[in-house]
Amino acid sequence: MNPLAVIGRTTLGFxxxxxxxxxxxxxxxxxxxxxxxxxxxxxxxxxxVGYFSLPVVGLTAVFTGAVLAQQIYIGTGRFNAESTVPTxxxxxxxxxxxxxxxxxxxxxxxxxxxxxxxxxxxxTEQIDALITLxxxxxxxxxxxxxxxxxxxxxxxxxxxxxxxxxxGYLVSTQVLGxxxxxxxxxxxxxxxxxxxxSGLIKAAVFGFVLSIxxxxxxxxxxxxxxxxxxxxxxxxxxxxxxxxxxxxxxxxVIFTS
Amino acid sequence: xxTPKLSLRQVSKKFGSTVVxxxxxxxIAAGESFVVIGGSGTGKSVMLKCVLGIIQPDSGAILxxxxxITHLKGRDRQAVLRRFGMLFQGSALFDSLPVxxxxxxxxxxxxxxxxxxAKAIAIExxxxxxxxxxxxxxxxxxxxxxxxxxxxxxxxxATSPEIIFFDEPTTGLDPIMADVIDRLxxxxxxxxxxxxxxxxxxxxxxxxxxxxxGMLYQGKIIWSGPVSEIDRSGNDYVxxxxxxKADGPISxxxxxx
Numbered sequence: 059m060n061p062l063a064v065i066g067r068t069t070l071g072f073x074x075x076x077x078x079x080x081x082x083x084x085x086x087x088x089x090x091x092x093x094x095x096x097x098x099x100x101x102x103x104x105x106x107v108g109y110f111s112l113p114v115v116g117l118t119a120v121f122t123g124a125v126l127a128q129q130i131y132i133g134t135g136r137f138n139a140e141s142t143v144p145t146x147x148x149x150x151x152x153x154x155x156x157x158x159x160x161x162x163x164x165x166x167x168x169x170x171x172x173x174x175x176x177x178x179x180x181x182t183e184q185i186d187a188l189i190t191l192x193x194x195x196x197x198x199x200x201x202x203x204x205x206x207x208x209x210x211x212x213x214x215x216x217x218x219x220x221x222x223x224x225x226g227y228l229v230s231t232q233v234l235g236x237x238x239x240x241x242x243x244x245x246x247x248x249x250x251x252x253x254x255x256s257g258l259i260k261a262a263v264f265g266f267v268l269s270i271x272x273x274x275x276x277x278x279x280x281x282x283x284x285x286x287x288x289x290x291x292x293x294x295x296x297x298x299x300x301x302x303x304x305x306x307x308x309x310x311v312i313f314t315s
Numbered sequence: 316x317x318t319p320k321l322s323l324r325q326v327s328k329k330f331g332s333t334v335v336x337x338x339x340x341x342x343i344a345a346g347e348s349f350v351v352i353g354g355s356g357t358g359k360s361v362m363l364k365c366v367l368g369i370i371q372p373d374s375g376a377i378l379x380x381x382x383x384i385t386h387l388k389g390r391d392r393q394a395v396l397r398r399f400g401m402l403f404q405g406s407a408l409f410d411s412l413p414v415x416x417x418x419x420x421x422x423x424x425x426x427x428x429x430x431x432x433a434k435a436i437a438i439e440x441x442x443x444x445x446x447x448x449x450x451x452x453x454x455x456x457x458x459x460x461x462x463x464x465x466x467x468x469x470x471x472x473a474t475s476p477e478i479i480f481f482d483e484p485t486t487g488l489d490p491i492m493a494d495v496i497d498r499l500x501x502x503x504x505x506x507x508x509x510x511x512x513x514x515x516x517x518x519x520x521x522x523x524x525x526x527x528x529g530m531l532y533q534g535k536i537i538w539s540g541p542v543s544e545i546d547r548s549g550n551d552y553v554x555x556x557x558x559x560k561a562d563g564p565i566s567x568x569x570x571x572x
Contacts, residue, residue, distance in 0.1 A: 094424075179409075186369050187407040191470075192396040192425035 082274045086204050089196040096202055103206030107168050107269075111214055114167060115160045119218040122155050123147060123225025131234050143236070144244035147226035152253045153313075156218045157211075158305050161264035164211065165297040169272035172203055173293035176276025177286035185277070200277070204269045211265030212258040219254065256312045263308065264301050271297035318381040320345040320510040321366070321478060326375030327534070328361055335361050336372065337534030348504060348511040350521045350542075352556060353531035354565065359514035360404070362531070363480050366512075367399065368392050379478070397425055400476035400509075402500075404483040406467040408455035414466050415441070415451030421474040440469045443506075444499050461492040465499065472503050479504060481513035485520045497523040518557050521545075530556060532565070 130146045176199060179185050188195045223245060230236040272293045279289035319342040328336040335358040343349045353359050364370040366377050368387065377385045384395050400421075408417045416423075418440055419433035428436075438448050444465040455463060464484065471479055481500060485493035497520050504511045513524050521528055522542055529539035530553050538550040545557060555563030 182405055182410075183403045183407040184409055186364070186367075187401070187403055187409070189369055190367055190396060190399060190401040191421040192393040193420075194393070198424070 079274055083270050085196055086200045089201050094197055096198055099202040100205055103202045104210055107206045108210035108213060111164050111167055114163050115214050115218050116221050118159050118163050119222035120225035122159055123151055123222035124229040126150055127226035127229045143230055144241045145248040148223050148245045148249050151222035152219050152257045156222055157215045157257045157260040160215050160218045161301040162298055165268040165301060166294055168207060169268045169293040169297040170290050172272030173276035173290045174286060176273060177279030177289040180279045181282055181286060200273045203273055207265035207269035208262050211261040215257055215261035260308050263304055267300045267304060268297040319343055322378040324376040326365060326372045328372050334534055339535055341536055343510055343512060345510055346508055348524055348526045350513045350525035350528045351531050352516060352521055352528060357531050358534055359531055360482055363482060398477045400471035400479040402467050402471040402481045402484055404486055406463040408463060408467055410455050414453050414455060418469045418473050437473060440473045444469045461488055464496050468499060475507055476509060478510045483515055485517050493520060500524055
């Protein structure tokens with residue numbers, strides 16, 4: 059086997075896949091603005107993505123805030139700066155850990171579900187049936203999912219921010235001996251609106267990314283049950299990697315400009 | 316001669332190096348029931364999907380009432396698809412919707428009919444295929460294979476289409492249920508005055524449904540004629556197929572030990 063041919067084939071395959079994904083995402087965005095609009099389906103997806111993700115996002119946030127407070131307390135204790143714990147907790151949660159961890163958890167839950175559902179529809183010819191019933195599958199299947207994830211992720215992250223800070227507050231005041239009033243004062247004093255807003259912007263982008271990956275892999279699925287399984291795995295893995303990559307890019311753009 | 320309701324002119328389709336349709340020509344008159352027979356993997360389903368625009372043919376033309384629909388996209392394609400009905404091999408009922416909504420789907424989604432009126436038509440159509448009102452409230456997964464086929468038939472005819480496709484309508488059914496489905500197809504198509512194109516490898520089904528039969532082999536219709544002439548076609552390929560003989564001009568790549 060010629061190694062150069064393998065590298066060439068892999069590279070071409072990567073760019074071809076990236077191109078297909080780009081076209082799919084572009085088609086999805088275009089379809090958002092083109093009727094018909096399926097508000098009933100959008101509402102169902104808003105509930106599925108938003109309301110039913112609350113437990114997993116909330117639990118992730120409370121434990122992350124708690125462990126963050128403990129680690130910062132130990133770290134800052136080495137140079138007698140324990141008083142910065144509230145500031146660093148709220149800073150870390152709102153800017154990075156809230157959106158990223160919520161994005162990863164929702165990717166695991168929602169991207170997988172979207173890929174599995176659409177993949178099953180694909181292999182059982184339900185998507186073909188939609189087309190023969192003169193219904194655009196992008197309007198009917200993709201737009202409600204992408205819109206719901208993009209709209210609900212900022213709300214989920216807002217909840218995650220509050221719960222995460224609360225996790226840090228509980229550990230700091232109940233275990234580490236911080237004064238409750240002082241902790242809250244330090245949390246609020248050094249928090250800026252841009253810290254929260256940047257996290258919410260990230261969350262909306264992550265919502266778009268994770269839903270597109272779920273829909274793309276499900277929609278293009280083939281090869282029976284095995285193909286649906288592969289689509290589900292690919293959706294979660296690619297959504298997670300893209301969330302981390304876009305997080306770096308957005309952090310660079312938002313916080314260095 | 317009157318303009319055929321549906322015509323395929325020199326339609327070709329390849330997947331990689333595999334030629335599936337090779338300059339296929341076919342004319343079906345208005346109100347006629349044409350059945351295409353042929354072995355598994357001979358391109359029967361691909362032919363239907365090319366007509367419906369789910370697969371784009373590499374070359375050739377597809378005409379409905381003399382109008383070229385081969386390259387139609389978007390709303391123009393949807394306008395044409397409203398004139399079609401399709402019964403899928405695996406029924407392809409939407410498992411997230413109750414049976415009545417599956418049947419009413421084309422009326423609600425594609426024609427914009429309100430749900431109450433569409434449901435009334437769906438219940439009426441279900442009755443025409445021998446399914447009661449209570450069945451309409453069930454999920455597709457709660458139905459037997461035969462009931463799913465009948466529900467799918469109801470969905471295919473609910474919008475009163477001009478042209479109806481039946482993809483292996485009796486596959487997976489016992490002989491009695493297969494005959495029930497065949498008779499329902501004949502009755503409902505006659506009621507609507509629709510043009511029907513069916514694909515099957517079930518000769519009993521073909522003899523019941525068809526006015527004319529054509530045999531697809533190596534991407535072409537190699538014989539076509541009235542159903543009454545199939546037993547004296549004078550074509551060795553047709554004779555081998557309808558008599559189900561292993562020996563003959565159609566060779567299977569199977570090694571029998």
